[in-house]
Amino acid sequence: MSLSIKLCHPLDNNTASAFVLELDLMLSIKEHVVGVFGDSGAGKSTLLKHIAGIVQTRGKQIVYYQDDITALLPEHSPCCYQNQHGYLFSHLTVKQNLALVLRHGNYSDTVPFTFDEVIKWCNLLPLLEQNISTLSGGEIQRIAFARSLLSGKSLILLDEPFSALDWQTREQMLRLLPWLKANYGIEFIIVSHSLRELSLVASYIVILKQGKVIKHGVSNEIITRYSQGHGQQAVTALRGKVIEHIEKYQLAKVLLDGENEQAVTVHANDMYQGNVLLSLNANKVSLSKTKPSLTSIVNLLKVTVRKIERQPSAALITLALNEQLILAEISLMSLDKLTLAIDEQVYAQFKVL
Numbered sequence: 001m002s003l004s005i006k007l008c009h010p011l012d013n014n015t016a017s018a019f020v021l022e023l024d025l026m027l028s029i030k031e032h033v034v035g036v037f038g039d040s041g042a043g044k045s046t047l048l049k050h051i052a053g054i055v056q057t058r059g060k061q062i063v064y065y066q067d068d069i070t071a072l073l074p075e076h077s078p079c080c081y082q083n084q085h086g087y088l089f090s091h092l093t094v095k096q097n098l099a100l101v102l103r104h105g106n107y108s109d110t111v112p113f114t115f116d117e118v119i120k121w122c123n124l125l126p127l128l129e130q131n132i133s134t135l136s137g138g139e140i141q142r143i144a145f146a147r148s149l150l151s152g153k154s155l156i157l158l159d160e161p162f163s164a165l166d167w168q169t170r171e172q173m174l175r176l177l178p179w180l181k182a183n184y185g186i187e188f189i190i191v192s193h194s195l196r197e198l199s200l201v202a203s204y205i206v207i208l209k210q211g212k213v214i215k216h217g218v219s220n221e222i223i224t225r226y227s228q229g230h231g232q233q234a235v236t237a238l239r240g241k242v243i244e245h246i247e248k249y250q251l252a253k254v255l256l257d258g259e260n261e262q263a264v265t266v267h268a269n270d271m272y273q274g275n276v277l278l279s280l281n282a283n284k285v286s287l288s289k290t291k292p293s294l295t296s297i298v299n300l301l302k303v304t305v306r307k308i309e310r311q312p313s314a315a316l317i318t319l320a321l322n323e324q325l326i327l328a329e330i331s332l333m334s335l336d337k338l339t340l341a342i343d344e345q346v347y348a349q350f351k352v353l
C-alpha cells in the first residue's frame, strides 16, 4: 500500500472540540485517485491536514511508501494541501504567485512538467499579468491548482478544490487528475460533498461519518450504493479503457472493465487515454426488455436486474454488467409497465456520455 494512515485526533479531552477523528486506513494512491466523501463536519479536511502535517497530534502515524512522514512539517512533506480558498498573495500577479513556488518550494526541482504546460492545462494564459485581488473565486481555484502542480510534490491533497467553478469547467479540471496520474505519476486525494463530482475522477472512495470511516472501496460499488438516498443525485462511476477514437464524429469508444466485453461511446476528450472513469446519471438511463433496433440512442448495454427499489416519486433499479453496477432511475409508471424481475436480463440505454 502506498499510504498508511493511523490516526486518533484528538488524543485527549483537553480540547474545546468534542470531535474525534479515529481511523486506520491503507490506501493504494499509486493505483487510484482517492475521493473522500462525508457530511459537513465528518472530518474530511482534518484528515487531509493531518496527512499534510498541517495539524499534528501524538496519536498518529502516516507512512508514505517506505517513509514515515508523521512528524514532517508541511514545507518538508511530500504532500501538498490545497483548500477551496486558494490563499494566494493578493498584492502579487498570477505569474508572480506561481513563480514564488517554483523559486522557493522545497520540491520545485522535481516538477515533471513545464510552467507553460501547467498554464495551458489550467487555462491561465489570459490571467497571468492580473492581480489576484481582481480575480473571481473560480479563477483563484484554478491558479491554486496550478500552484499545487508547480510545487513538485508527489501527493496533492485537494479539499473541495473546484467548488467555485461552473460545472463544465469543473469537469475539465477534474479530468486532469487521472490524466496527470497516468502520465506523470502525480497522486491525488480529493475531498468533495458531491458523489457526482467524485464519480468523474476518483476510482476509490472513502466515506467518513462523525470522524470514522464507514465505507471504503472501488468507486463503482461505493458510489452506486451510497448515492441512493443521502441527498445525492443517483449516479454511477464506470471504469473502462479507451479502445478507439472516431475522428469523424469526435467520439471515442470505451470498453468497460469485465469479462463480458461491452463498449460505450463517449464524447472525445484530450484527457481520455487508456483507463478512464465515466460518470452516468441514473435519470439518463432507460430500460427495454427487448433489444431496440432502430433508435437514435447510441449506447446499449445488456445488463442483469439486481435490485428494484420503489421510491415515492421514481423507481431506482440496480443493474449488473460484469462486476460493475449501473443505476437506472425510471418512472413508477414505467416500472409497472415493465414488470421487472430480479436476475432478468434487460437492455440499458443512454445517450453518448
Ligand SMILES: Nc1ncnc2c1ncn2[C@@H]1O[C@H](COP(=O)(O)OP(=O)(O)OP(=O)(O)O)[C@@H](O)[C@H]1O
Pocket: 016, 017, 019, 038, 039, 040, 041, 042, 043, 044, 045, 046, 047
Ligand atoms: N481548529 C479546530 N478547533 C476545534 N475544532 C475543530 C477545528 N477544526 C475543525 N474542528 C472540528 O472538527 C470537526 C471536523 O471538521 P472538518 O473541517 O474536518 O470537517 P469536514 O468534513 O471537512 O467538514 P466540511 O465538509 O463542512 O468542510 C468539526 O466538528 C469541526 O468543528
